[in-house]
Amino acid sequence: MKYDRPLVEIKKLKKYFPAKKSFFGKVTSNVKAVDNMSFTINKGETLGLVGESGCGKTTIGRTIIKLYEPTDGQIIYDGTDISRFSSSKMLPYRRKMQMIFQDPYASLDSRMTVGDIIGESIDIHNLMKGKERQERIQYLLNKVGLNEDHTNRYPHEFSGGQRQRIGIARALAVEPEFIVCDEPISALDVSIQAQVINMLEDLQDDLGLTYLFIAHDLSMVKHISTKIGVMYLGKMLEMAESNELYQNSLHPYTRALLSAIPVPNPDMAAKNKRIMLEGETPSPIDPPPGCRFKDRCRYSMKRCSEKDPELKDMGSGHYAACYLYDK
């Protein structure tokens, strides 16, 4: 399948949170959760976004769908710059852009029935009423592998995997085009993870959905992603088509993450040498100049401390931000 029509274009996006204020209330330092990131997600594709906890991947997901207001930069959705849209102007876009949350326990209101949880956004957007609304809820339950008997039950009566299915049905209720899947399988048993991934893929084929799929390690995004981005401390360090990234990774950080994926075959595992990262991830509060990965990089050189390397196309749409590949 050819994915060549941009649906989500992110240009120099920043999301900072104030970390310290002066006596007079002026912000003196910021947590730079997302710092000057640019990328495109084409219609119908899945961008897998990977990085350690605290790298800013959830923040960028929330900023794209405007749960957070961007500090600077542009979010262009289907050709329209929505970066500065007010809440009322965002309303039609809220329908097109949905989110599936990581924690299927905390993200569902325990006092609401499944039918009410799924029906809530149908009501907010005033899409349908009465029998039509009821039929839509039943259709959605079937679509995620549940059935109409579940409509009047409460979240606590379901397993983690079933709750995540309810969360997915809720996201689908308003017929979105784009869904931010924020670590949707991280809290689930390994045995359930593949089922949820397969279901998301089937729904994508059926409904023509576009996904931003956020995960904390590369093994989780391999199957579902068309292309993969690797984030570190608010920056994109590498991005490429899924197979290209796994077979020809360039950035030292990506290589370290790939080496940490368990290999089931013992012979292959013996050959696969794990690259151990030394040191801690630096603080995202006003990080010093230069490459954000320099304190943990075995190839770090003088210029790596002077200026941040730009994310550059190294050929055939394989992007990396590293001076090792400067031509």
Ligand code: SF4
């Ligand atoms: Fe390592 Fe320098 Fe490349 Fe950063 S720019 S990953 S410090 S070699």
